[in-house]
Amino acid sequence: MTPFFKRASISISILLLVLLANQAFAQETRLKNIIVTNTRDDLLIYLTVEGAFTEDMQTAILSGVSTTFSFYVALYRTRSFWIDKKLVFLKITHTIKYDNLKNEFVIQRSWEDGKPITVKSIEEAEKRMTEIDSLKVVPLNHLNKGDRYQIRTKAQLSKVTLPLYLHYVLFFVSMWDFETDWYTIDFIY
Helix, strand or coil, X not given: CCHHHHHHHHHHHHHHHHHHHHHHHCCCCEEXXXXXXXXXXXXXXXXXXXXXXCHHHHHXXXXXXXXXXXXXXXXXXXXXXXCCEEEEEEEEEEEEEEECCCCEEEEEECCCCCCCEEECCHHHHHHHHHEXXXXXXXXXXXXXXXXXXXXXXXXXXXXXXXXXXXXXXXXHHHHHCCECCXXXXXXEC
């Protein structure tokens, strides 16, 4: 074997090991229980993220690392023989920070009135971070009776940025990163 082929085969082997290691640490994160419904005045969506919290993430949160989940909700009017028309695009964030002194989790949900929610248990904090309930997508008077619509939604853990050069030392933080696929629900209003 020539030196070029030896180096190439070693490089390919290392690349395969890195890719396989990333797959081994990857977790299955997905949206579930997606419900689109309405009140008398508004179109609402409910959803839950499953598989978002790992033990490493819990440990980091308990040591004070702030974590943000982003949820994306888009509403389209679907049209035959023409490009779908985007009516609404929402980006919702949930941020969690653990307060060591008070021994409580402070959660901020951007779509609520802005008041932080405080809970004592990690289980309750995870539930609040991974659920959206009764999110107003659009007033019903913006929709036309009999038209076809589609809601697309996904969730993503925002990239964690650590101060100074800690992200080089704590490289495992990148293993938390998740992004679900887009989930779609078609309906006729």
